[in-house]
Amino acid sequence: MGLFDKLAGWLGLKKKEVNVLCLGLDNSGKTTIINQLKPSNAQAQDIVPTIGFSIEKFKTSSLSFTVFDMSGQGRYRNLWEHYYKEGQAIIFVIDSSDKLRMVVAKEELDTLLNHPDIKHRRIPILFFANKMDLRDALSSVKVSQLLCLENIKDKPWHICASNAVQGEGLQEGVDWLQGTDLSFYSRKTRCM
Amino acid sequence: MSSVPIEIKDSAVSSSKWLDAHYDPVANLYTFSSCITLADLHGDGENKLVVGDLGTGAGNMKLKVYRGTGLLSENTLLDLPTGLVSFLMDQHEPRTPAIAVASGPFIYIYKNLRPYFKFTLPTLEVNPLEQDVWNQARGDMIDPMTLKEMLEGIRDKAEIPLSVRSLRFLMLEPQEMESYVNLQKEQPIRRQTIITCIGTLKKNMADDDAVSCLVIGTESQDVYILDPEAFTILSKMSLPSVPTLMDVTGQFDVEFRIIVACRNGNIYILRRDSQKPKYCIELSSHPVGLIRMGKNVVVGCAQETMQSFTQKGKKLWTTYLPAPVTTMALLDLPTRGFQAILVALANCEVHVYRDKNVVSTIKTQDVVTSICFGRYGREDGTLIMTTKGGGLIIKILKRTAVFDDRDSISGPPIAQSIRLNVPKKTKLYVDQTMRERENAVAMHRAFQMDLSRLRLAAARAYVKALESSLTPMSASLTEPLKMNAVVQGLGPSFKLTLNIQNTAACRPVMNLAISFLYDENLYSMRTAFFKIPLLVPGLNYPIDTFVECLSDKGISDIIKVFVLREGKSTPLLTAHINMPISEGLALN
Numbered sequence: 001m002g003l004f005d006k007l008a009g010w011l012g013l014k015k016k017e018v019n020v021l022c023l024g025l026d027n028s029g030k031t032t033i034i035n036q037l038k039p040s041n042a043q044a045q046d047i048v049p050t051i052g053f054s055i056e057k058f059k060t061s062s063l064s065f066t067v068f069d070m071s072g073q074g075r076y077r078n079l080w081e082h083y084y085k086e087g088q089a090i091i092f093v094i095d096s097s098d099k100l101r102m103v104v105a106k107e108e109l110d111t112l113l114n115h116p117d118i119k120h121r122r123i124p125i126l127f128f129a130n131k132m133d134l135r136d137a138l139s140s141v142k143v144s145q146l147l148c149l150e151n152i153k154d155k156p157w158h159i160c161a162s163n164a165v166q167g168e169g170l171q172e173g174v175d176w177l178q179g180t181d182l183s184f185y186s187r188k189t190r191c192m
Numbered sequence: 193m194s195s196v197p198i199e200i201k202d203s204a205v206s207s208s209k210w211l212d213a214h215y216d217p218v219a220n221l222y223t224f225s226s227c228i229t230l231a232d233l234h235g236d237g238e239n240k241l242v243v244g245d246l247g248t249g250a251g252n253m254k255l256k257v258y259r260g261t262g263l264l265s266e267n268t269l270l271d272l273p274t275g276l277v278s279f280l281m282d283q284h285e286p287r288t289p290a291i292a293v294a295s296g297p298f299i300y301i302y303k304n305l306r307p308y309f310k311f312t313l314p315t316l317e318v319n320p321l322e323q324d325v326w327n328q329a330r331g332d333m334i335d336p337m338t339l340k341e342m343l344e345g346i347r348d349k350a351e352i353p354l355s356v357r358s359l360r361f362l363m364l365e366p367q368e369m370e371s372y373v374n375l376q377k378e379q380p381i382r383r384q385t386i387i388t389c390i391g392t393l394k395k396n397m398a399d400d401d402a403v404s405c406l407v408i409g410t411e412s413q414d415v416y417i418l419d420p421e422a423f424t425i426l427s428k429m430s431l432p433s434v435p436t437l438m439d440v441t442g443q444f445d446v447e448f449r450i451i452v453a454c455r456n457g458n459i460y461i462l463r464r465d466s467q468k469p470k471y472c473i474e475l476s477s478h479p480v481g482l483i484r485m486g487k488n489v490v491v492g493c494a495q496e497t498m499q500s501f502t503q504k505g506k507k508l509w510t511t512y513l514p515a516p517v518t519t520m521a522l523l524d525l526p527t528r529g530f531q532a533i534l535v536a537l538a539n540c541e542v543h544v545y546r547d548k549n550v551v552s553t554i555k556t557q558d559v560v561t562s563i564c565f566g567r568y569g570r571e572d573g574t575l576i577m578t579t580k581g582g583g584l585i586i587k588i589l590k591r592t593a594v595f596d597d598r599d600s601i602s603g604p605p606i607a608q609s610i611r612l613n614v615p616k617k618t619k620l621y622v623d624q625t626m627r628e629r630e631n632a633v634a635m636h637r638a639f640q641m642d643l644s645r646l647r648l649a650a651a652r653a654y655v656k657a658l659e660s661s662l663t664p665m666s667a668s669l670t671e672p673l674k675m676n677a678v679v680q681g682l683g684p685s686f687k688l689t690l691n692i693q694n695t696a697a698c699r700p701v702m703n704l705a706i707s708f709l710y711d712e713n714l715y716s717m718r719t720a721f722f723k724i725p726l727l728v729p730g731l732n733y734p735i736d737t738f739v740e741c742l743s744d745k746g747i748s749d750i751i752k753v754f755v756l757r758e759g760k761s762t763p764l765l766t767a768h769i770n771m772p773i774s775e776g777l778a779l780n
Contacts, residue, residue, distance in 0.1 A: 027570055074572060074591055075527060100260045100569055103211040104588055111592070136262065 015064040019086050020177075023112065024093030025105050026072035029130040032164040033093060034058075034069050037174065052076060053083075063178055067091075077108065084117035089177055090125045094143055096161075097134040102146045109147055113155075124180040125152070126173050127159035133166065156180050209552050209593035210575065214261045217557065219584035221256070222246045225481075225519045225562040226389060226437075228578070231278035233257065233305065235286040239567045240264060241576060244273030244293055255293060257305060260569055261586075265305050271295040275390035279404040281420040287401055294387040294408060299418075311423045316383040316412060319352040323381055326358075330377040336369035355383040385412035389438045389452075395420060396445040405444050409435030415450060415462060429462050431469060437482040439489070449503065451489055453479035459491065461503060471505040481520025483533050490533055490545075492517035498535065498545065511548045515539035521563035525573055530595060534575070536560035542577065544595070551595040558583055671704075672696045673727075675765050677753060683774025684741040690753060690767075691734050694727035701727040704764070706735065709752040715771070716740045724755075741774035748773045 022030045031047050031054075038058045050071040057066050068083050070076070090112070094105050112118060127149065129140040140161040144150070149157060158176045162169035227244035234240070241258040253269040255276075275294040280287060281301070291302040301309040325342045328334050334342070343358050354362075357376055364372055388411055392404040405426065406418040413434055417427040426444065433454035442448030442464075450462040452469075457478045460469035473489070481492035488508060489501045496516055500508040515537040523532040523544060533545040540559055544552040558579035568574035573589030628635065672695045680687040694701050707721045717739055727733060739751065748771045754763035 025570075077591060098260060098569065100213045100586065101571055101588070103213050104571065104591075107211055107590060136260075 015059060015062060017064045017066060018088050020065055020067045020089045020091055021080070021083055021087040022067050022069045022091045022093065023080055023108070024072050024091075024128075025095065025098075025101055025108065026074070027098075028072060028093040028095040028105075029128075029162075029164040030072060030091075030093045031069055033091070033128060033130065033162065033170060034067050036164055036167045036170055037065075037067075049073065053079065060174060060178060080112070081115055081117070084112075084115055087123065089180070090118075090123060091128065091173075091177075092125055093128045093130050094147070095131050096129040096137040096140070096143050097131045099136075099138065102138075102143070106147045113152065122155055124177065125155055125157040126177050127157065128162045128164070128169070128173060129159060130162050130164050132161045132169070133163045209590055209595070210554060210587040211590055213574070213588045214586040215557070215583070216261075217579075217581065217583040219578070220245075220582045221578045221584050222248075222582050223562050223578055225521055225564065227273050227276045228562045228564045228576070229276055229278050229291075230564060230566045230568050230574075230576070231289045231291070233278075233288060233291070235288045238569055241564070241568060242276065242278060242291055243578070244269065244276040244295075246272055253295075255291070255302065258584075267302070267305065267307075269293060269295060269300070271298075274387055275408075277390055277392050277406070279392045279406065279420065280401060281403065283403065292390065292406055294390040296386050297384040299387065299390070299406065299408070301423075309423065311418065313385055313387065313408075313410060313416070314425070316385055317352060318355060318381045318383050319346060319350050321346050321350060322354055322358055326377060326381055329373055336373050337366070339373065340369065353383075355381050357381060385410045385414075387411075389435055391438045391440040391450075393417060393440045393448055393450075394443045396443055398443060402443075407438065407440050407450060409438055409452060415452065417444060429467055431460055431462075432456065433458065437479060439482055439484045441484060451482065451484060451503070453482045453491065459489065459501070459505075461505070471503070473501050473505045473507075475499070480517045481535070483520050483522050485522065485531055485533065490520075492520045492535060498533075500547070509548050511545070513537060513543070515541070518559060518561055519563055521565055523565045523575075525589075527572065532595065534563050534565060536563055536577070546595060554587065556585060560585075671701050671757065671764050673701065673755060673765055675753070675755060675767055677767050677769050679769060679772060683772070686739045686741065686771065686774075688737050688739050688751070688769065689734050690737075691732050692724065692727065692755070693732050694729045696729045698729055700729060703758040705756045705758065707754045707756055707763075708737075709754065710739075711749050714741065714743050714747070714749050715751065716742055739771070741771075743774070746773050 022034055024030050026049065031050050034056045035043050035047060038056060050069060053068055053070045055066065056069055057064070059065070068087070070080050070083070092109060095101070127144070127147075129138070129143040131137055138146070140159050144159050149159060158173065160169050160173045160176070162173065164170065221243055223243050223245055227246070229242050230239045231242055232239050233242070238259070243256045243258070245254040245256050247253045249272070253272055255267040255269055255273075257264045273293050273295045277292050278289040279292060281290045288304065290308065293300045293302070297313045299311040300307060301311070322343065325334075325339060325346070329339050340362060343354065343362055347354050347358075347362070361369065361372055361376070387408050389409040391407040393407050395403045395405055397403075403420050405420050408416050408418065410416065411434055413431045415429045415431060415435060416425050418424070419426050431452060431454060433456035435452040435454050437453040439451040440448065447464050451459060452462065453459050457475050459473040459475065459479065459482070461471040463470045475491065475493055477493040477495035477497070479491050480494055483490045487503055489503065490498060491501070492498050494516065496513045497510055498513060498517070499510045502508060513535065518536045518538055520536070521534045523530075523534050525531070532551060535543045535545060536559075537543065538559055540556050542554040542556060542560055542563070543550050544554075556577065556579065558581045560577045561580050562578045564576045566574065568576060568586070571588050575587040575589065577585040579585065674693045674695050676691050678689045678691070680689065690706065704724045704727070705721065706724055708717055710717070717737060719737060724733065724735060751769045751771055753767040753769060755765040756763050
């Protein structure tokens, strides 16, 4: 970083860049959430199942996000772990209406939390209990119970109910993510 | 404080290959594997679970559709379902499969969960005698009792069995007969068969979303193949027995095979262009489950065994199960190229077999009566089981689960597959082999000759021993005795202990005496002859006597011990005791 860049950073002219991983089972709404967070002129109309992964960028008041939108399909989930190192925050999306696969989401979350690249880092995790608009959706409290989120003690985490199609609840989550000291975690990552 | 039990639980779960997605012990689902299927009924990429619920067996039969953990819809069925399949019947978009429910002589077709069509099996030939009798009844020429007698006569003799109407009539009480006859006599007699099993067969393409024909097995020992759109009978084949389980592969227009397990305990393999079964597999016990794995057939039998055959009827293997089989299903994961057999057992376990080896065991809360594995919802590896008590269990195969053949408990040990480091053949080995090959006959003869001589020598020695009673075991049946002798002491005085045992089961032995034969120049004995007491069977009698060695030359001899019977000159037993050299005298 040059002196000018630092100065620009202090003055808030240049935004800090943050790499975020967006994970979750297939059909949970990851791409839809990322799509909603993008500026309205860049939003896609049709959301199709992601193959492999896609990289999306959007900016908020203080940060510039680079999101790795991973595919949630079973056969692509083994790609996730290759991006853990780069990630400075994780967005984990859950389909709260899919009670049957809540165990699968928990299994994937446990695998993620026990991965060596994640286990010893204080990486913030934002959970979206998505599809709140559906009739048989579980509440965010119930979702956090089913995923045993209370057992995550060494990482800051937050769960918010969302409806990605309408964009409800997304801003709350992103605001929380901004509030956590992302640059601190990224620095720590480099030390380790 | 609560973290410890959670960790224990977590480790138990992580060691398992299955995730417990859902368990409802009171789902009120009573069904069998033939009446359960997974299908994308609405064409939305989300598979539903379709169940033909047998209800109480007498009523409350339902066609139930589950989505996720909840019941999506229920349709009442008129009769007990015997089979349920989903199949694509046309090319129309959207490609949503129809449901065919076989019950009684009918197949009910549902599209979009609404009744769409009802197929009735063709009626069978009615016995002309029976027809005649009923015609007489219609003309009021005979009374119900005569009708009953005549029908009973036909039932016992005729080759063509009676219709359901006549059979029901024969079951009635005399006071009910009159009204029954009046009600029934105007209708024509129909004899119908019922469906015992149902399957699907692709019509002319092998794709997953190709149009399929229905294949049905009936109580009249026939197999019918139905056209998917017009529901006409495309083909009819006959079997020697009533089919109970069925597996169908191939395409109707190209080549197909129908593997049918029948009620007579045989499996028949039908092929295109043959009216009769091509191959027959005779089982030692009745088949309970029938699965095709690639080109092989795996059958679960009533005698707690599972057997595998090729499609030509050659037996490949048999494995023994810990409990009787309740049902079987195929575990097919095409994305991972993995196939295995799910076997539900009566001891509340479900075993996953890969060939003969158990690769995973699932404990269930109740006896499983139906199993189905496949894509449910959006999850590919979902295992659905219903239990005897009406429960529903849904488990999901972990993405990271690996089925390792080696972690099986039974099956051949690993050592069997390790190649041994066999050294190369040496020149000596080759030379010897050559010699053996050239002189095989001579060597064999020499060996046989020596063997015969050895046998002769052994037999001679044996006869000699028997004749002179030289053995320490008595050969006579009336006095089975055993004796051994122990010499104690350094000399010149020795203590000789004879242990005598009566080996008979319950008879005591009496009137025995012991005598010693020795060189009187060398040894002296206080008593060289004494009587022995009554020998109780099984007990060991130690008899002590003392021997003095007279020589100081450091030589020893044999003392012979004879067990004698009063009034008989030949001894019962003889023992030769090799006396040790007397060291005591040598010191003097």
